[in-house]
Amino acid sequence: MKNAIVIVIFMLAVGNAIAQIDFDKKLKDLGIQLSEPSKPVANYVKAVRTGNLLYLAGHGPVSGFTGKVGKDLTIHQGYEAAKSTAVSMLSTLKAELRDLNKVKRIVKVLGMVNCTSDFVDQPKVINGYSDLMVAVFGEKGKHARSAIGVYALPFNFSVEVEMIVEIE
Amino acid sequence: MKNAIVIVIFMLAVGNAIAQIDFDKKLKDLGIQLSEPSKPVANYVKAVRTGNLLYLAGHGPVSGFTGKVGKDLTIHQGYEAAKSTAVSMLSTLKAELRDLNKVKRIVKVLGMVNCTSDFVDQPKVINGYSDLMVAVFGEKGKHARSAIGVYALPFNFSVEVEMIVEIE
Amino acid sequence: MKNAIVIVIFMLAVGNAIAQIDFDKKLKDLGIQLSEPSKPVANYVKAVRTGNLLYLAGHGPVSGFTGKVGKDLTIHQGYEAAKSTAVSMLSTLKAELRDLNKVKRIVKVLGMVNCTSDFVDQPKVINGYSDLMVAVFGEKGKHARSAIGVYALPFNFSVEVEMIVEIE
Numbered sequence: 001m002k003n004a005i006v007i008v009i010f011m012l013a014v015g016n017a018i019a020q021i022d023f024d025k026k027l028k029d030l031g032i033q034l035s036e037p038s039k040p041v042a043n044y045v046k047a048v049r050t051g052n053l054l055y056l057a058g059h060g061p062v063s064g065f066t067g068k069v070g071k072d073l074t075i076h077q078g079y080e081a082a083k084s085t086a087v088s089m090l091s092t093l094k095a096e097l098r099d100l101n102k103v104k105r106i107v108k109v110l111g112m113v114n115c116t117s118d119f120v121d122q123p124k125v126i127n128g129y130s131d132l133m134v135a136v137f138g139e140k141g142k143h144a145r146s147a148i149g150v151y152a153l154p155f156n157f158s159v160e161v162e163m164i165v166e167i168e
Numbered sequence: 169m170k171n172a173i174v175i176v177i178f179m180l181a182v183g184n185a186i187a188q189i190d191f192d193k194k195l196k197d198l199g200i201q202l203s204e205p206s207k208p209v210a211n212y213v214k215a216v217r218t219g220n221l222l223y224l225a226g227h228g229p230v231s232g233f234t235g236k237v238g239k240d241l242t243i244h245q246g247y248e249a250a251k252s253t254a255v256s257m258l259s260t261l262k263a264e265l266r267d268l269n270k271v272k273r274i275v276k277v278l279g280m281v282n283c284t285s286d287f288v289d290q291p292k293v294i295n296g297y298s299d300l301m302v303a304v305f306g307e308k309g310k311h312a313r314s315a316i317g318v319y320a321l322p323f324n325f326s327v328e329v330e331m332i333v334e335i336e
Numbered sequence: 337m338k339n340a341i342v343i344v345i346f347m348l349a350v351g352n353a354i355a356q357i358d359f360d361k362k363l364k365d366l367g368i369q370l371s372e373p374s375k376p377v378a379n380y381v382k383a384v385r386t387g388n389l390l391y392l393a394g395h396g397p398v399s400g401f402t403g404k405v406g407k408d409l410t411i412h413q414g415y416e417a418a419k420s421t422a423v424s425m426l427s428t429l430k431a432e433l434r435d436l437n438k439v440k441r442i443v444k445v446l447g448m449v450n451c452t453s454d455f456v457d458q459p460k461v462i463n464g465y466s467d468l469m470v471a472v473f474g475e476k477g478k479h480a481r482s483a484i485g486v487y488a489l490p491f492n493f494s495v496e497v498e499m500i501v502e503i504e
Contacts, residue, residue, distance in 0.1 A: 042459040043466040044481035048443045050389065050502045053218065055444040058482025107216045108223040110330075112484055113320075120324045123210040130211040145212035146226025146330045148280055149320030152449075152485030156456045162446075162482045166218045221386065275384045276391040278498075281488075288492045291378040298379040313380035314394030314498045316448055317488030334386045 023100035026136050027090070035062055037095040038088055041154065047096045053107070054096065054165045060157035062088045070116035073158050075124050078113060081158040082128030089129075089163060090136070097167065106133050106143040108164040114157060115149045122147035129161050191268035194304050195258070202259040203230055209322065215264045221275070222264065222333045228325035230256045238284035241326055243292050246281060249326040250296030257297075257331060258304070265335065274301050274311040276332040282325060283317045290315040297329050359436035362472050363426070370427040371398055377490065383432045389443070390432065390501045396493035398424045406452035409494050411460050414449060417494040418464030425465075425499060426472070433503065442469050442479040444500040450493060451485045458483040465497050 027034065040046055040057065047056050065081035067073055073081065094100055111126030113119070126147040133141040143163075153160050195202070208214055208225065215224045233249035235241055241249065262268055279294030281287070294315040301309040311331075321328050363370065376382055376393065383392050401417035403409055409417065430436055447462030449455070462483040469477040479499075489496050 040481075042463045042481075042483070043470055044445070045478045046480065048441065048478075048480045050441060050443050051219070051387070055480040055500070057480040058484070105216065105218060107218050109212070110482075112482075115320055117320055118324075119320050120322055122320070122322045127210045134211055142211075142213045142216075144214065144216045144223040144225040144330075145208075145210075146278075146280075146328065147210070147322055148226070148318050148328060150484050151319040151487040152451055152453055152455050152458070154456055154458045154483055156454075160482065160484060162480075164223070219387070273384065273386060275386050277380070283488055285488055286492075287488050288490055290488070290490045295378050302379055310379075310381045310384075312382065312384045312391040312393040312498075313376075313378075314446075314448075314496065315378070315490055316394070316486050316496060319487040332391070 021138060023103060023136055027100070030135055032087060032090070034087065034091040034094055037092040046092045049167070052104070052166050052168070054167050056089060056092060056163045056165065058160045058162045059085050059088045059092065060153070060155065060160050061085045065158045066156040067158055068114050068116055069125055069158055070119035075121050078125035078158060079128035082111065082126050082161070083132050085159050085161050086129040086132040089161065093165065102168045103137060103140060103165055104168055105166040106137060106141050106163065107166050109143045109145040110162050111145060111147045112150045112153065112160045113147065114153045114159065119149055122149050125159065126161070189306060191271060191304055195268070198303055200255060200258070202255065202262055205260040205263040206256055214260045217335070220272070220334050222335050224257060224260060224331045224333065226328045226330045227253050227257045227260065228321070228323065228328050229253045233326045234324040235326055236282050236284055237293055237326055238287035243289050246293035246326060247296035250279065250294050250329070251300055253327050253329050254297040254300040257329065261333065270336045271305055271308060271333055272336055273334040274305060274309050274331065275334050277311045277313040278330050279313060279315045280318045280321065280328045281315065282321045282327065287317055290317050293327065294329070357474060359439060359472055363436070366471055368423060368426070370423065370430055373428040373431040374424055382428045385503070388440070388502050390503050392425060392428060392499045392501065394496045394498045395421050395424045395428065396489070396491065396496050397421045401494045402492040403494055404450050404452055405461055405494055406455035411457050414461035414494060415464035418447065418462050418497070419468050421495050421497050422465040422468040425497065429501065438504045439473060439476060439501055440504055441502040442473060442477050442499065443502050445479045445481040446498050447481060447483045448486045448489065448496045449483065450489045450495065455485055458485050461495065462497070
């Protein structure tokens with residue numbers, strides 16, 4: 001009887017280990033290098049926790065993705081800008097949580113594309129952000145999302161994204 | 169004494185039945201036909217639940233409302249585009265919850281109108297969305313809202329709306 | 337022993353009094369006059385509470401700040417428009433809560449600037465809003481924020497802001 005209990009506990013532990021992906025390790029496997037989290041450019045903070053929700057401020061790309069998609073940038077370059085924005089967001093998330101394994105779910109993403117008036121492929125651009133979240137967090141990375149085209153962004157960023165994350 | 173208790177219970181039951189509107193029936197009464205919920209057009213999901221909140225992704229109109237309000241569409245046509253967006257959102261909501269009576273409150277709506285630079289009647293357009301929510305859910309359908317004009321939307325949709333719903 | 341307990345309770349009370357800033361008094365000290373909260377301009381409500389979160393609808397400036405920042409308004413005028421929007425929001429918040437001391441945290445702000453295509457100083461404009469929140473609520477006023485440029489706003493407002501507040 002005692003042995004049976006030990007076996008059950010052992011199996012539960014193994015099962016848990018299999019189910020539990022290490023998100024920090026995943027980042028490394030994907031070759032993603034987090035940066036020093038960007039500083040707020042004005043009188044606000046990068047993230048606020050309330051209950052189990054973490055609200056993350058609007059983030060832009062880490063490096064020089066500026067200009068309007070559809071004129072200054074192609075869709076592919078816009079995708080890369082969105083991916084770079086995801087890396088910046090993950091850097092903030094890591095700094096806030098210390099441990100990315102505290103992420104229970106990426107809940108909501110608002111993706112804003114600085115674009116021309118006739119540009120209609122905002123979803124393809126913001127995929128650069130979403131694809132990275134899903135690559136890192138798997139099922140937990142799948143989020144509700146809006147993608148829209150905006151007229152102008154701070155620093156002429158090509159993309160800005162804000163996000164809500166459920167944490168433990 | 170026992171009779172009194174029975175009467176009280178009876179009255180509570182009747183009161184509850186009166187207070188309780190069947191939202192699925194309400195939809196039918198309003199002649200609103202839900203559609204097969206639209207598929208996400210990219211790497212995201214239509215809705216994510218966290219706690220008692222359901223975050224719904226950005227939705228556009230079910231059918232051909234494209235172009236910019238103030239140029240390609242009148243305010244009235246914009247209103248119809250927003251109403252169509254509400255039907256699309258309700259279709260997703262129904263698919264997620266199975267039973268619309270689980271809705272406790274429509275909490276928050278962000279209504280985005282694809283419009284011209286000098287268009288200032290975004291509230292009148294997004295009313296097409298809000299009016300339907302209130303028609304279906306009554307007091308529980310009344311939500312906090314922002315209505316804004318955006319430069320461009322996916323598929324050249326005239327309207328895009330995202331929503332937060334409190335559920336049981 | 338009894339005396340020691342009395343002293344501890346006394347110290348806790350004093351400590352609490354020091355820690356507790358009266359936000360209504362703070363408003364008065366800052367010389368900010370709240371207005372009658374604006375009425376919703378369409379079929380929605382100004383605020384919805386769910387759990388400990390209060391979702392506030394999009395607000396514009398109290399008085400005549402219209403037109404596009406970068407053309408009709410300077411950055412400084414945009415800042416004043418955002419500050420005026422904060423006063424309008426605080427008026428709604430006060431009407432909803434009766435007592436501003438129920439505010440536990442300003443969680444999230446989405447600041448939208450009606451601007452020209454080449455305008456990139458949205459953060460400096462929305463600081464007019466954020467600075468006032470921090471002036472009133474101190475550390476509790478520090479929020480996650482996105483600042484973006486939009487193409488058009490209701491009534492040609494120069495600024496529109498929506499907000500989420502954690503309350504007791």
